[in-house]
Amino acid sequence: MENQTVFGNWGGSYIPEILHQTFEQLQDEYLKARNDPHFWQEYSDLMSTYSGRPTPLTYAENLTRHFGGAKIYIKREDLNHTGAHKANNVMGQGLLVKRMGKKRVIAETGAGQHGMATATMAAKFGFDCTIYMGEVDVQRQRPNVFWMEKMGATVIPVVDGSRILKDAINEAFRDWVSNVDTTHYVLGTACGPAPFPEMVSWFQSIIGMETEKQIKQQHGKPPARVYACVGGGSNAMGIFQGFLGNSDVELVGVEAGGKGIKSGLHACRLCGSDASPGVAQGYKTMFLQNSDGQMLETHSVAAGLDYVGVSPILADLAEKKRVRFESATDSEVMQALDLTMKMEGIIPALESAHAFVQAFKEAPQLSADEAIIINQSGRGDKDIFTIAHAFDDPSWKKFIIAIAEEYNR
Amino acid sequence: MENQTVFGNWGGSYIPEILHQTFEQLQDEYLKARNDPHFWQEYSDLMSTYSGRPTPLTYAENLTRHFGGAKIYIKREDLNHTGAHKANNVMGQGLLVKRMGKKRVIAETGAGQHGMATATMAAKFGFDCTIYMGEVDVQRQRPNVFWMEKMGATVIPVVDGSRILKDAINEAFRDWVSNVDTTHYVLGTACGPAPFPEMVSWFQSIIGMETEKQIKQQHGKPPARVYACVGGGSNAMGIFQGFLGNSDVELVGVEAGGKGIKSGLHACRLCGSDASPGVAQGYKTMFLQNSDGQMLETHSVAAGLDYVGVSPILADLAEKKRVRFESATDSEVMQALDLTMKMEGIIPALESAHAFVQAFKEAPQLSADEAIIINQSGRGDKDIFTIAHAFDDPSWKKFIIAIAEEYNR
């Protein structure tokens, strides 16, 4: 991918003038880094010694047998330090921040994963750190808040708007315009104004580069299809970049179907027909918005997919039909999660489980000499509150009630 | 380490006759595996593609600067699948079980980590799985119970004795003598009757083998000292085996000092003077017992160190003064944890944090051209309930109370 600010009809940089200069600096620094082979070396060394890369590509023998079609491989981003692919982006930006000489980072977070990753990076690099998180998400992801605070970050619950991810992004921008000289905004996904979509995708491309080598080694040839869940699009862009150049590999992005695409309670921007082109949060893409251009509430069991916009690069790849988009409903997600835990001893994040759903639907259609790859963007054990809740687990409820009684005493 | 059933004055196999035959078979199968180079290859491939090995050795630059002495390196067993070194042992035993043709595994668990790891392995290998866990531990580690059950395991709370780890071990033995033909008992640490201490240590030696290479690569020479927490002793044996042959490397095991070694509320078997030689749970070692030979209650903030016995191999190495033993109190542990999170963005398990405490005490005494290694046996985010509780975090309490209210409605 060459340096671009616009991808087909999408992307760009729709930012307040106060940020113009800082984006120029960021763009500059990013381009310098991209053209400096030492930078990638430093980045990949850091990811190797700190975050455990390369993450494995695991052959899911039992699931493969169960579905009786293509060989199912799982790319294990859950094994990254902090438990998700978010670490890749954040560590990369951390290195850039060091180069820019800034001392403070801010970030938005939905699921809490990106906030965790940013707080971790800030601790490691010695930056001050403020995390914006929608109040609704603070409530559903309290353990992550606890850890962020323990790592020295300040977590600010955002009480405006629908109090979820998009509102946290707006609030982070407000902080940024106020503290532009000292602060870098570590955007958490392949969205936002240029160069973020491309830059975040570049850092995440480490996933695809590894996977492309691993599948050849383990399976002998490229996969037939690659599945990734799509919130902002960073894990999808990450793994897809290993295969974009090979038109024989079908790329499938899976969005949050929520309560079903017809219910209106979902976050499908690129599949279904509820989204339309728009400009917000600094970039042009397909947004879930009304006819006046006001953003709609979205819904997903997975906080990290609960977002109105989507990477402009993916909007372009969707338009060009290079990536196919599908959706998975909340209840399909819980089923896929259950099956994966029982059959492989692996706990995908709720976000990642969306990709599993679609892969499970399609695996039986393919022959046994084909491979498919699912990007497991993160681990689900961080989601204990959501998952135990969604499974309506009675001993979990008893446990929580008992602790609360102790605390109330 | 050559195949042994006794280590100096320690170890052995004090088992009911009903188990004699099954231990012969296990010993046989273990020796066959040990002498078969393919076995280790299969094991290390599995650990690489499924569990993310090799785990990194992370240079803790900020902690090093903070203490101003030896370079501090952290071996990152927390990045294993399921979050701790326990995975190494469990996957190894899983391969053996497959060779023995058994279809059911049982295990004891304290912190829940070994139970999680075993349930995971059972899911992966398609075994039936029952986990015994002291009722006290079930209460403090409910999230792990939830995941074990989700992975298809049956978790049985043990209500006998002090309802912690040692009681779970007794109960697992009771199951085993009843189901000896179909069942393998996946002991979780380097304790118990031979061949467990040696076999578990062998599987865990993958840690030390990797570390020995990594430190040479990153630091140019072997470390001055290596620190590991000691519950049963498996993670310690794992990393120590990389350096046992080099007498210039000082090996330090850190036990649970609980409320202080003088308070009697601790789990110090090899440091302090409260323990004495004994035979229980199938092996001879230093136990915390009274003058009649009745086992005492132990105490630690870390469930995984809360155990009366200790690896016979470590008892031998202690007697031979090859390994030095120290202890860390609960409150020192919380401080070390706090510092490590804030400075490095890394969350050690409460167990592992014991090793950090001692390393932090000693790092300043060593010169900057020396390296020390801390074995981070696991990650702490599984301990959210214990850690948030120990930090007495008010928003955590509010959060729990709010969810409980919702559940009570």
Add this chain to the structure above:
Amino acid sequence: MVKTMILEEKLRAQLQQKDILLMTHIVLGYPSFHVNRQVIAQMVGNGVDCIEMQIPFSEPMADGPVILKANQDSLAAGTTVKQCLEFGAEMTAAHDIPFLFMTYYNIIFKYGEEDFFMAAKAADIQGLIVPDLPPEMSPDFFRFAKTSGIAPILIFAPTSTNSRMDELNTSADGFIYCVARRGVTGAQSEFDGEFDSYLNRCRAATSLPLAVGFGIRDSEDVRAISGRADIAVIGSKTIQLVDTEGVEAVGPFISNLR
């Protein structure tokens, strides 16, 4: 009524008579169009020279807490773009001062840029402020601005370099909106030495009138920029005033500013 006179000329004419002009800000539909109507009447009656009417947007990223909340409440009450356009037309017909629309780019983009300019023209709107639209992002926008005779108001910021100001100036019309400081709307600004040199840089970069906004809250602030800038922009302050003291407080507040 000299409705065809272009915005800059209109402002220059006013500047013949006054040291400094006043521009005020309201959020359309907040707390209601009815109150908007009363507030505007008070503003015009007490000497305001120009009014920017914000069409609310769900993601007002450059606005601080007061205006952000006003945007959300207005939308929650059901405010539509169509209503805003109609209300704009009503105001321009009722009052003989220039009215501008301020909004975020998506409102215009979604409406259709050309259509939006036509609708704004029909409503006799004199200028458009779009804080998240740098000129390089939509040449069309500036083409439509020119053909419709509606001034595209551009923004200078303290972080803008001289060359960036020059570049912005080539696309700007009507006046330049100089953001007094880093940050969002609503917080206090300092009009100190650093501010002076910033304003000198602005003046050097453009021949258009200079409006200063962000944090102007009282007569002291207005006095502080008089002689240095051409227009003082009062934003969050009047919204807060209506919230806390009611519509009637607006007239006296405005007449005391200058």
Add this chain to the structure above:
Amino acid sequence: MVKTMILEEKLRAQLQQKDILLMTHIVLGYPSFHVNRQVIAQMVGNGVDCIEMQIPFSEPMADGPVILKANQDSLAAGTTVKQCLEFGAEMTAAHDIPFLFMTYYNIIFKYGEEDFFMAAKAADIQGLIVPDLPPEMSPDFFRFAKTSGIAPILIFAPTSTNSRMDELNTSADGFIYCVARRGVTGAQSEFDGEFDSYLNRCRAATSLPLAVGFGIRDSEDVRAISGRADIAVIGSKTIQLVDTEGVEAVGPFISNLR
């Protein structure tokens, strides 16, 4: 009283008069030594031929729930090894049947093996059952057993191979304790064809009397093994009986067994 006669001879003498002998089990200090005393009197009075007294241990890994709980409760009540030895001496003095100690190895190891055998000898104990001590783990133990004339009772299990039985037999004395099935104390056993062939293997491996334990609960069970084994061991059942029906129930229960 023929206290010097060794255990095997004593049992063989009894076997001259009875088809099958009865051995019972009690846990010392549970629910109290006082009750132990009463229970033992009832047992001896109703024809029990041999009693194994378990010195409680905190980790009784081979015992099922009933005996496990008895161990724990006894310890919680403060039972010590010294008390158990004293009580043993009291019983051997009071009753003219062989008494054995059953316990886990750590109790003996911690006491000192030689000291323990001396103390047991002084208490006139005839045998020792230690379920977690395979003979290969302590040659000393067997040396002290020989010198003290206390029979080390070894255990055969259904999983023991013939060669393992032969090996065990070389260290055993008094009788062989044949565990009826896989599992811990207290659960039901089936005395079926498989059990027959197991017992035949036991008989072939040793010339010592065979005791059968684990799951013998009533006269039917005793009858089932009569003629096949020499001693029936009643374990958990009498503990449960005392728990639920009191000491007085023990006598009638025992006298009905055979």
